[in-house]
Amino acid sequence: MLLPRFCYHEPENLEQALVIMNEVKGKGLPLAGGTDLLVNMKKGIMCPENLICVSGIQKLRQIHAAKGKMNIGACVRVGELAKSIEIRTFFSALAEGAMSLGSPLIRNMATIGGNIVTARPAADLPPSLMAYGARIMLRNIYGERLVVLEDFFKGPGETIRNSEEIVTEILLNKPPEYSGAAYMKLGVRQALEISIVNVAVYMELNAKDGAICKPRVILGSVAPTPIRAFSSEQILSGEKPSKALFESAAEAASSDCKPITDFRASEEYRKDMVKVLTKRALVKAYREARKE
Numbered sequence: 001m002l003l004p005r006f007c008y009h010e011p012e013n014l015e016q017a018l019v020i021m022n023e024v025k026g027k028g029l030p031l032a033g034g035t036d037l038l039v040n041m042k043k044g045i046m047c048p049e050n051l052i053c054v055s056g057i058q059k060l061r062q063i064h065a066a067k068g069k070m071n072i073g074a075c076v077r078v079g080e081l082a083k084s085i086e087i088r089t090f091f092s093a094l095a096e097g098a099m100s101l102g103s104p105l106i107r108n109m110a111t112i113g114g115n116i117v118t119a120r121p122a123a124d125l126p127p128s129l130m131a132y133g134a135r136i137m138l139r140n141i142y143g144e145r146l147v148v149l150e151d152f153f154k155g156p157g158e159t160i161r162n163s164e165e166i167v168t169e170i171l172l173n174k175p176p177e178y179s180g181a182a183y184m185k186l187g188v189r190q191a192l193e194i195s196i197v198n199v200a201v202y203m204e205l206n207a208k209d210g211a212i213c214k215p216r217v218i219l220g221s222v223a224p225t226p227i228r229a230f231s232s233e234q235i236l237s238g239e240k241p242s243k244a245l246f247e248s249a250a251e252a253a254s255s256d257c258k259p260i261t262d263f264r265a266s267e268e269y270r271k272d273m274v275k276v277l278t279k280r281a282l283v284k285a286y287r288e289a290r291k292e
């Protein structure tokens with residue numbers, strides 16, 4: 001399969017990239033790692049007239065930590081996320097998501113921005129990013145806007161991004177002392193596999209042996225976009241962690257989703273697996289919160 005014809009642009013910096021995005025007026029797409037876009041172009045699913053390569057723009061390739069915040073450039077590679085000591089220390093669930101994406105070859109090319117913008121319901125990074133309350137910065141030549149990640153997705157492959165906008169960075173707040181998170185993925189195989197179900201959870205404790213506050217339970221691959229399991233979060237909120245509490249929160253997460261049946265798994269199986277993974281993720285996040 002050959003690529004269709006297109007005009008290739010290699011801007012030297014973000015400002016140049018934004019000008020080109022504006023000039024091509026919706027007839028161009030940013031090219032980052034190309035692991036999704038080029039595959040879709042070869043299959044004839046996407047046919048942009050212009051590709052604007054953003055992966056060489058240094059400003060988009062940095063991880064910057066300061067004053068309790070962490071900014072991740074949109075073109076930071078998934079492999080870099082998985083290896084980053086700061087990400088592994090403060091955002092372990094994101095590092096887990098990055099480690100489980102594709103293969104070493106794919107992780108060396110794929111970027112965090114590309115993984116978000118593809119808006120696949122089964123994508124590996126959005127659930128943990130949503131669990132940490134991530135926001136993303138979108139820019140065009142006129143300015144920028146900051147969007148909460150869970151508001152970014154509209155449906156499979158659909159987002160609120162305007163055609164001339166580039167995602168420039170992902171913004172996270174460093175979690176407080178007694179907090180923990182976990183990411184769990186179930187696929188048919190251990191590697192190079194799209195999720196049948198994935199789950200990310202986050203919790204804070206108001207003291208080492210205290211109650212749960214600000215819980216977040218995010219489910220992927222069970223709805224058109226990654227979703228928050230609100231009734232599960234409600235069950236956890238303000239309660240002291242226990243096996244029974246985690247079981248009922250996991251049960252609620254399973255009722256919060258309406259997965260489809262496809263060649264990978266049935267609706268019933270997905271719901272059952274949401275329950276299993278949510279419970280395991282809660283136990284893991286709780287251990288991290290208690291620093292065990």
Ligand SMILES: Cc1cc2nc3c(=O)[nH]c(=O)nc-3n(C[C@H](O)[C@H](O)[C@H](O)COP(=O)(O)OP(=O)(O)OC[C@H]3O[C@@H](n4cnc5c(N)ncnc54)[C@H](O)[C@@H]3O)c2cc1C
Pocket residue numbers: 029030031032033034035036037038039054074075078100101102103106109110111112113114115116117118122123124125165166167168192193194195
């Ligand atoms: C063999 C294989 C295995 C895979 N396994 C997995 C997996 O296990 N889990 C998973 O989640 N994904 C998987 N993928 C999908 C893909 O690798 C990821 O989604 C990857 O993160 C996409 O990033 P990219 O940089 O390659 O994006 P690209 O392919 O460059 O771009 C994807 C889309 O995002 C847009 N885009 C990219 N960057 C920006 C930006 N900064 N601003 C605005 N728009 C942007 C592009 O225009 C395009 O529409 C796999 C792909 C392959 C080929």
